[in-house]
Amino acid sequence: MDFRSDNVWGASPEILDALAAANSGSAGAYGDDDWTTALEARFAEVFEREVGVFVVGTGSAANGLALSVMAPPWGVVYCHKDAHVEVDECGGPEFFTGGAKLATQDGKDGKLQADALAPAIVGKGFVHAPQPAGISITQASEAGTVYRPAEVRALSELARANGLKLHMDGARFANALVSLETSPAEITWKAGVDLLSFGGTKNGCMAGEALLVFDPDLAETLGFRRKRVGHLFSKMRFFSVQLLAYLEGDLWLKNARRANAAAMALAGELEALGATLAHPTEANEVFAQLPDDLVKRLEAAGFLFYPWPAAGAGGHRFVASFLSDAEAVRAAFRRL
């Protein structure tokens, strides 16, 4: 019952098996290997089109690289005030971009809304003003909610109308996808997303992350940029093969469904015991305001979870993972 983060758990056995299988013979370094080639083809299938694939080591690296091709050093990227790029990367986006500015917006349930954002996009072409350059959204959001295709489309239309690019931070992309019951294509490039940080680590990889690029112009400099930040792994096969195994046989979707179901169970059980959800539970995270005694009972029963002031008075966060189990959650609550 460790719900501190989906990062506290290890990797799916399939990922380990794939690593072992890839550990044979010599292969070209730095991505010149069969696994990386196969991964590129696999992503093209999954997303139903050609896509630029840049395997990196962390989601922060994928995000930073994405923003660095969206925004010049004097550019502005609009994001939610709780966005990972804003609050959890120690200034990484500013570093990768050479100084671009993140302009934050509030937004219900962790989501940017196109109509609320529109008036904030100012100064284009005015030499004194930082220049509007991009929008970055997180799917699933930092509040455990998911953007509907129509919401993404509204943002991409706003972006297009202002000459901006749209980035999706998909650290929990699989969780959002199974929640929406839509296709990878529908919720990304068909809705106007230009760049996707495709995250596998939280959902069962050891370190499986890639920046996917749907706008070929944006891919031009990414090879150099990735190298320069130290994310071009010499034995890249061991990173590519994780993502291959992650996509193989829909492991990613199975893992995500399991995590989401456990989160849903958690949410239901917490509400039944007097907790109030701060946001709808739409992926694998639960944000809830808990009575003090409930916190104590859960802690006494060995539950691990973090206080979360942003979720309001008594706010706490629970993150279910690919190893969580809805039935086990319910059983644990029965034993409280």
Add this chain to the structure above:
Amino acid sequence: MDFRSDNVWGASPEILDALAAANSGSAGAYGDDDWTTALEARFAEVFEREVGVFVVGTGSAANGLALSVMAPPWGVVYCHKDAHVEVDECGGPEFFTGGAKLATQDGKDGKLQADALAPAIVGKGFVHAPQPAGISITQASEAGTVYRPAEVRALSELARANGLKLHMDGARFANALVSLETSPAEITWKAGVDLLSFGGTKNGCMAGEALLVFDPDLAETLGFRRKRVGHLFSKMRFFSVQLLAYLEGDLWLKNARRANAAAMALAGELEALGATLAHPTEANEVFAQLPDDLVKRLEAAGFLFYPWPAAGAGGHRFVASFLSDAEAVRAAFRRL
């Protein structure tokens, strides 16, 4: 007989076993785990003193971080003209440091020499001049040679006399160590090294790299810097455990000895067939000028290796790895 690079081979079985063993239960993310704690203790033993340990994903990241705490954005780091930081990181050091300058020096057999370097260190305190800040050397060097403790000491004394810090890029540190038959402490901090990029990837890890810091003042900002460049891995246990296994039972030294022995065998066989060594073979790399017909015979026999113009007319590079075998090399030459 693939001698293109030590990066073309996979990982030691011990590394894979360690990954599998570490894949159990939950653990704190971002380095707050038992494996990372154990690794810090292990490095302290190996180096016979307290040492700051910053696990990262690539040697380029370790190098970039090292330089970023040695040199301000207007600083100068002196290095050999063939140094990896200069020619093989796509401007990474300039990125990590925010614009510091690499001032290159030539030097016999890939090594900087203190007396030749001394006159180049100019401009300290002069507001117009980029400011001397550090020296970076590669051990084993890019020419396959190794710095003796006295050579390192001469450079560190030059550094101290000028208020500079000394960094060692140890992408092939193990190969140098077994070649020198000295201790990790003797060839690093006891000889005046302030920062060591400790590389395990080329010598048997999947991605096992750490920046080791012997001068505690230099470690102060590294936590933030590592996070900002996207090298603070959420499931860090899987990186730390690789280095633990690498050090365990002297796997690192065994692997390096094997690679070095194979390189030595290669060098001998090549010379016997008319090749001229461009540099002494002191670690796991052989740089040699080959007659055309020898190149053809080797290629016909399935040898893989790269032309290396820097090694002179007919120059080629052969890199032996932890999977190479001196006896097999000799046998392959007998079959030529």
Add this chain to the structure above:
Amino acid sequence: MDFRSDNVWGASPEILDALAAANSGSAGAYGDDDWTTALEARFAEVFEREVGVFVVGTGSAANGLALSVMAPPWGVVYCHKDAHVEVDECGGPEFFTGGAKLATQDGKDGKLQADALAPAIVGKGFVHAPQPAGISITQASEAGTVYRPAEVRALSELARANGLKLHMDGARFANALVSLETSPAEITWKAGVDLLSFGGTKNGCMAGEALLVFDPDLAETLGFRRKRVGHLFSKMRFFSVQLLAYLEGDLWLKNARRANAAAMALAGELEALGATLAHPTEANEVFAQLPDDLVKRLEAAGFLFYPWPAAGAGGHRFVASFLSDAEAVRAAFRRL
């Protein structure tokens, strides 16, 4: 009646005379001249203590340099949402700092308030969070108001309590000073200000700007930083002498009093004709909501001024300068 900006007017005759007087004989370049030495002494008198003086060409350069020594590249500087550093420098602060983040706060009448700011200062020492590093305020503010000494002190106490530095952007410092009827010392270092961008350009110089540093530790790297951004002028005497003449015989205070008086007259006349002030007029800028017909009458009479949406419906800005004249303003309104 050109109230578009205090930048649209030229320079005080005293400034031109001083330039001519300084144009004789040879003098050390890059600040090694008598005028610069005299300026340093003069600033020490004016501020009643030793002060580091870094002459630069623009206020943006002074601000950028100030922030660059307050905040590391992963630092956060708190400022008002309308601050010049945030909205009017095309990302300069991010560039000078190597990527620090400006975290904006709203605040009545263009001013940050300590108690409202306090809860926003979070994440100190937490490796994932951009690191709180400084506070920047503008005196007079972008809303034409001035910070009282007690308000500055409250902010500096908040800064100290959190290990932050306090910067004052004094592009209109003289206007604030004469408005407050206090001393330069009282409103800066005695109230806890660490760095002051001392602006002379808007108030009668051609290009007279200096970064003044009250915390000697912050001055250490500024010589190198100024050079690196191209603001170490070779013929610095021509910049230093402008500030000398500006301070001589209290020219700066006279100019500022004249501008403020004209602004006060403007505010009164506008209100008398039905305008509503968006903020109190405390320095040389008037922000007011004007009925449409008043706008037309003023334009027809040759008044120049900018619409200013941030000042609300019908919002406009009028900036009086050192060449404005309160009586002439009143006369112009009588002629409307």
Add this chain to the structure above:
Amino acid sequence: MDFRSDNVWGASPEILDALAAANSGSAGAYGDDDWTTALEARFAEVFEREVGVFVVGTGSAANGLALSVMAPPWGVVYCHKDAHVEVDECGGPEFFTGGAKLATQDGKDGKLQADALAPAIVGKGFVHAPQPAGISITQASEAGTVYRPAEVRALSELARANGLKLHMDGARFANALVSLETSPAEITWKAGVDLLSFGGTKNGCMAGEALLVFDPDLAETLGFRRKRVGHLFSKMRFFSVQLLAYLEGDLWLKNARRANAAAMALAGELEALGATLAHPTEANEVFAQLPDDLVKRLEAAGFLFYPWPAAGAGGHRFVASFLSDAEAVRAAFRRL
């Protein structure tokens, strides 16, 4: 007889007169003024074509901006080992470019030579290598020599062949121009120069510098870049008018001829007294090896000049200025 630098002297009276004349009435700020518009037209005449004009405060700023549009942060700019951008700007180019690398070459008499440079341009498209991006030359050079049109053309052809841009640092452009007896067009864009740092400060302005852009594509982002580094002056008229006056009536050429003639006289007199020129005297700088007793005699006679180790044993530098006078130089030597 102050020959320390051309920076130690003030400004031509014409420049001061022009400043005074421009100090009347109101004018748009930030370059939206008649003087700046006139300057753009004037530069178009002088260079016989449309040219992008970016007025800045220092030559370092012009150089930094030029390099920032030639080279990406992972780019390489080739320059002479003694180039101002390499040794005298405290890392400014690295700052303005976000980390580009200056790769230095030696070259006789301070000049890059196309055939010697060619083999150094390596790694284009190779993801590990910093990317060749530009060439920067100084006209007149740091050795007091000048590039002939054919020499510039050879370098621009090399640049074109490798997809690089060519920048000319013209801090002493006028001195080179009158030395060559050619036209501004012939020695710049007609010879393949893409960007010119046009310097007026050393030759009679107070602070008169502009970046001229012959390749319109390179101008696109320069407005933002200039603003971001704090070089968009609010009262730009006072900078533009200096350059207008500098070009008016060929003041710039007259000043340069005077300086060059004085340098020629200096060189002749020094040689006559046993000095050896380190480089041909082709503009306004003399580099010579002086016998010790000649140094003493000159110092005793009140000559000011700097020792210059790079000019060899007994090396010294003398810089003549727009206020120097060849006849007065000869007279001073007669009085020795």
